[in-house]
Amino acid sequence: MCFIRLIERVSCRFRSCDPRLYQIASLSTLLAYGLLWLHFDVSILQIALTFGTALLTQYAGTRLYKLPAFDPLSALVSAAGLCIFLRTNSMAVAALAAGIAIASKFTIRWQKKHIFNPTNLALLVVVTGSLGWISPGQWGQAAWFGFLIACLGSLVVTRAVRADVTLSFLGCYIGLLTARALWLGDPLTIPLHQLESGTLLIFSFFMITDPKTTPDSRVGRLIFTLLVALAALGVQFVLFRPHGPLWALLICSPLVPLIDRCFPGSRYDWARPSKGELTPPLSAPVFVPLSIPSQQRRVS
Amino acid sequence: MSHQDYEACEDGWAGSRQDPHMLNMRLYVPAVLFLVTLLLWNGTASAFCGFYVAKADSKLFNKASEVAIARAEDKTVITMANDFKGDVKEFALVVPVPTVLEKAQIHVGDAAVLKHLADYSAPRLVEYFDANPCRLLYPESRSMDMMGKASPSLQREKALGVSVEAQYTVGEYDILILSANESAGLETWLTENGYRIPKGASSVLHSYIKQNLKFFVAKVNLGEQAKLGLTHLRPLQIAFESPRFMLPIRLGTVNADGPQELFVYFLTRQGRVETTNYRTVPLPEAKEIPLYVKDRFGDFYRDLFAQQVKREQHRGVFLEYAWDMTWCDPCAADPLSGEELRSLGVFWLEPQGRPGRGPQAQNVFLTRLHVRYDEAHFPEDLLFQETSDRANFQARYILRHPWTGQDECTAAAAYREQLYGRYEQQAQTLATLTGWNIGEIRKAMNLAARPTRDENKWYQRLWNN
Numbered sequence: 001m002c003f004i005r006l007i008e009r010v011s012c013r014f015r016s017c018d019p020r021l022y023q024i025a026s027l028s029t030l031l032a033y034g035l036l037w038l039h040f041d042v043s044i045l046q047i048a049l050t051f052g053t054a055l056l057t058q059y060a061g062t063r064l065y066k067l068p069a070f071d072p073l074s075a076l077v078s079a080a081g082l083c084i085f086l087r088t089n090s091m092a093v094a095a096l097a098a099g100i101a102i103a104s105k106f107t108i109r110w111q112k113k114h115i116f117n118p119t120n121l122a123l124l125v126v127v128t129g130s131l132g133w134i135s136p137g138q139w140g141q142a143a144w145f146g147f148l149i150a151c152l153g154s155l156v157v158t159r160a161v162r163a164d165v166t167l168s169f170l171g172c173y174i175g176l177l178t179a180r181a182l183w184l185g186d187p188l189t190i191p192l193h194q195l196e197s198g199t200l201l202i203f204s205f206f207m208i209t210d211p212k213t214t215p216d217s218r219v220g221r222l223i224f225t226l227l228v229a230l231a232a233l234g235v236q237f238v239l240f241r242p243h244g245p246l247w248a249l250l251i252c253s254p255l256v257p258l259i260d261r262c263f264p265g266s267r268y269d270w271a272r273p274s275k276g277e278l279t280p281p282l283s284a285p286v287f288v289p290l291s292i293p294s295q296q297r298r299v300s
Numbered sequence: 301m302s303h304q305d306y307e308a309c310e311d312g313w314a315g316s317r318q319d320p321h322m323l324n325m326r327l328y329v330p331a332v333l334f335l336v337t338l339l340l341w342n343g344t345a346s347a348f349c350g351f352y353v354a355k356a357d358s359k360l361f362n363k364a365s366e367v368a369i370a371r372a373e374d375k376t377v378i379t380m381a382n383d384f385k386g387d388v389k390e391f392a393l394v395v396p397v398p399t400v401l402e403k404a405q406i407h408v409g410d411a412a413v414l415k416h417l418a419d420y421s422a423p424r425l426v427e428y429f430d431a432n433p434c435r436l437l438y439p440e441s442r443s444m445d446m447m448g449k450a451s452p453s454l455q456r457e458k459a460l461g462v463s464v465e466a467q468y469t470v471g472e473y474d475i476l477i478l479s480a481n482e483s484a485g486l487e488t489w490l491t492e493n494g495y496r497i498p499k500g501a502s503s504v505l506h507s508y509i510k511q512n513l514k515f516f517v518a519k520v521n522l523g524e525q526a527k528l529g530l531t532h533l534r535p536l537q538i539a540f541e542s543p544r545f546m547l548p549i550r551l552g553t554v555n556a557d558g559p560q561e562l563f564v565y566f567l568t569r570q571g572r573v574e575t576t577n578y579r580t581v582p583l584p585e586a587k588e589i590p591l592y593v594k595d596r597f598g599d600f601y602r603d604l605f606a607q608q609v610k611r612e613q614h615r616g617v618f619l620e621y622a623w624d625m626t627w628c629d630p631c632a633a634d635p636l637s638g639e640e641l642r643s644l645g646v647f648w649l650e651p652q653g654r655p656g657r658g659p660q661a662q663n664v665f666l667t668r669l670h671v672r673y674d675e676a677h678f679p680e681d682l683l684f685q686e687t688s689d690r691a692n693f694q695a696r697y698i699l700r701h702p703w704t705g706q707d708e709c710t711a712a713a714a715y716r717e718q719l720y721g722r723y724e725q726q727a728q729t730l731a732t733l734t735g736w737n738i739g740e741i742r743k744a745m746n747l748a749a750r751p752t753r754d755e756n757k758w759y760q761r762l763w764n765n
Contacts, residue, residue, distance in 0.1 A: 089691055130570060133687035140579035141615050184507040185483075189679040194577070240543040242576045242685045 020073040027080035027206060030149065034084065040138065046094045047083050053095040054079035057102035065106055074118075074212075075102055081119035084202065088132030097122040097132070110257045113267070117213045120249050127243070134243055139198025149201040162209040168222050170204050172229035173245075180237065203245045215256055216265030224259055227252045364561035367547065368414060370645030371686070372569040375541050377645020381414050382533040388520040391533065392495045394551060396513040398542035400465040400477050407537040408471030413640045414535055417565050419633035421621035421668040423583070423695035425597045426630050430703040433715035456492070460485035465514060472525035473536060478515040482506070486515070494519070498555035508548070539645060547682045553675040559614075560674070564682075566667040567646050572622045572689040573667040575682055580669065581612055582619040583695045584733060590726045590745050591699050600697070603734035605670070614677040621668035622693040630696075665690060700726075723747055 031047075034040040058075035061067070078101045086097055101122035105114045108121075126132040177191040194200075208214070208228060215221045231248035235241050366381035384391045457463060461481035468475045480486035483506035490497050495517070508515075518536060552560060566573040574580035584604070593600045608618060625635055638649050646664055671682070702719055705712075727745055731738040 087687070087689070089689060130688040133571075133685075133689060135574060135580070135687075136576045137574065137579045137617075140612065184510045185503050186507050187503070187679065193679045197577075240545070242683070 018073060020077050023077045023206065024073065024080060027077065027084060030202065031080060031084050034138070038138065038140070041087060042083060043091075045091055046088070049091050049095045050082050050086075050098045051076065051079040053098035054082075054102050057099050061102065061106040074105070078102060078118045078122075081206065082122060085119070085123050085134050085199075086126060086132050087135055088126070090131065093126060093131040097126045100125055111260075113257075113260075114212060115256065116253045117207055117210050117249060120207055120246055120253075124243070124246060124250055134199075134246070136197065136199040136242060141193065141196040149198060149205065162211050162214065162221075164218055165209045165214055165221050165225055166204050169208055169225040169229055172226050173200075173204075173232065176229055176233050180233070200245060203249075208245075208249055213253055213256065215259040215263065216267055217260070217263040218265070220256075220259040220263040220265065223263075224252060224256065227255065363558075364563060365552075366414060366418060366563045366565070368417060368565040368567065368644050369547075370567040370641075370647070371545065372648050374543050375539070375647060376545075377537060377539045377647070379409050379414060379535050379537045379644055381411065381535045384533055388525065388533065389522065390496075391520050393516075393518040393536070394490065394495060394497075395516040395518075395538075396508045396548045396551070397477070397516045397538060397540060398513060398544050399540050400479070400514050401516065401538055401540060402466070403468040403470065405539045406468060406470045406475055407539070408473065409535040409537045410643060411532065411534055413636070413643050414565075416633060416636055416640060417644065417666075418563065420628065420631070420636060421565065421623070421666060422632045423601055423620055423697070424630065424632045425594065425697050425699060427594075427699035427701060429701045430715075432703055432705050432707060433711040434705075434707045434709040457489065460489045462486050462489040469521055469524060470536075471534060472520055472528055472530055473518045474521045476515075476517045478517055480505070480509050480515070483509055490517070498551075501551060501554045504550045504554055507550075513548075537645065545684045545686070547684070549673055549678060549681055550675075553673065553678065556674060558674070559672045562671045562673065564669045564671070566669070566684070566686075567625070567641065567644060568665050568667070568686050569648055569663050570690075571665050571687050572619075572691070572693075573669070573684050573686050574619075575617045575669070576685045577680055577683045578615060578617045578671075578678070579612065580619055581608070581616045582693055583608060585693070585695050586698065587729050587733060588698045588700055588722075588726055589730050589733070590723070590741065591701065592744050593697075593730065594699055597697075600730075600734060603736065605672075607733060607735050609672050614672070614674075617669055617671045617682070619667070619693060620670050620695045621666065622689075622691070623666055624690065624692065625664035625666050628694075720747075 031040075031042075035042060054075040055072055058072060059070055062070045079098055082094075082097050082101060086094065088094055088097075101118035104116055104121050105118050108115050123134060127134055174191070174195060177194055178188070180186075181188060181191045208225070215224050228245070228248045231251050232244040234244075235247045236244035241247070368379040368381075370377040370379075380393070380395070382391075462485050463479050464476055465479050466477040478486065478489075480489075483502045486505050486509070487497055487502045516538060520533065547562075547564065549562065589600070605618070609616065625641065628635055636644075638651070641664055642649055642651065648663065671678075700722075702722075703715065723745060724747065727738060727741045727747060730736060730741050
């Protein structure tokens, strides 16, 4: 009983925190594991530059777009993601990627919502420009490690109330990969090997789950993840190009406003994590004092 | 970080790793970040990688196959080395290919060029000689800087669902390009036509057929071989255009007797190549090892590789060499000439006016990968990507000869004092890298016979107890 009460107390305490704090902690742990154990070829200078530029761009954007407050958390999440994925020999490229990621949130927008996942967009711009590269095989196939990511990640998505995105994407992706293996007559060790990818798990738990760039409603999110899974397999097995999931997310992101229009839901706010259900219409009129700003712009 | 260890000994490193735009960056990134990060930045540079002593030949490994892949803009030329040792009548090769190849897309290469490529990129042993400490102001720090871092009847074919898309004789080889509707038919056809297909290959063939791959099948034409007067089989080359950047290894793993070795040499325009579905790991490099390894470098490298395979749980692909083809330092062999590179399929190089050796090649980056694979750990074919990484890497191991002069000075005394610690460090490095017994290493190094003066505790030395 005492133990259950302790867990409840701890979870109550954490429920009050911003979900992005969990994301930052999880991504930092993964980065540290990669650096210390797998010897990722990322210098301390690159990490510092990525974080520095991301925060600076966020600050510049906050001032330029006159946002009510400087919110560094999303910038930190994007920077940590870039450090985990991006490899480059040029420090300027590391800074450029961080700048592109954060700047895209302020500039590429549709109906007060940014369209692309910042890290995803920056990574693919840099890779397309041959300025850097992504090593999808860098985590190896250590099963326990995948499990660790899954645990850390699920914690994040549960807090971000976007666990449905991870589950439906992984469900579609695993289902389609298995179906392909069965059609080809391949042993199931092949789809299993394809799933034992740290990069895929990080993508599923940390990137596609961004509530700001996924549809607002649950139905919308299910449709979106199915499209991303199909596109990812298309890139890999029809076009024969690497980074299938990353390209798939980039291609499908512009469809989010359309999905939101067909299946509306409530807009996500980091301060008040929600599952996206629309608030029921109020029966009685509500009077709003004139002193409260009617709409505060939030870019995070 | 591995790259950074050897960076210090390359002239060309500055162009790839050190960023020429760093100064500009400082203009718009807060100075505080730089104060912290610049302190962590190690920018030592020296232009000396030691004298080349020996290389680890790919023949050290049993059941090793060698493949060279030249690729740019989806245009691919694959050279398959042939070290078939048995009766040439027995030789047969079945390779899944993405397209039906025309005769002009098949070529017979020169084994010597492939051998040159293997020699040029082999893991190497280099040696340094310590200088007289009495004549150097900072002998130790200086030396540390240097160390740096497959003729069937038509009816039978139809019955089996196999069609011979094309048939050619190229050099000493009879070549068929097959397509098939189903794997059992293809397997029967191959068996009836004298190709030994391992049991269980049917499911792999089925998978390749479904993926719309064709089969490049080669046998030796004994008459042509006799006419050519050849005693060995030359490498087969195929050229095709396909977005698929992969190497089919699954047929080789079916019913294989133990793991197999594969060396893949990539010649690309942009930069280093790595696997996307397996972890590519650079081998340990720039390690200082005991002098006696000079006569046992083959054993050393074989055991080092086995240790690394174990460390990566038999699932790693290892980077042995990544270098711009224009130069090498130290050179295990001269860089390949433009003509040699073109013969390996580097189509983007313009033909040279006159053949010659030396550093003429441009825009060619060589990546050498070494993989030990079996069905259990490598269930899927190898998939690759070309990165924009042009940082140089070589599996290089160092022998450091002590100075043996008789001069007496304070620096010489201090130098002799630290030698034992250095030998012990080398012994431990060797034991860690190869898994060899530390006791035997010490014995071979004659370490036990050395004075134990350095083993005194600091306080014993303080009061001369």
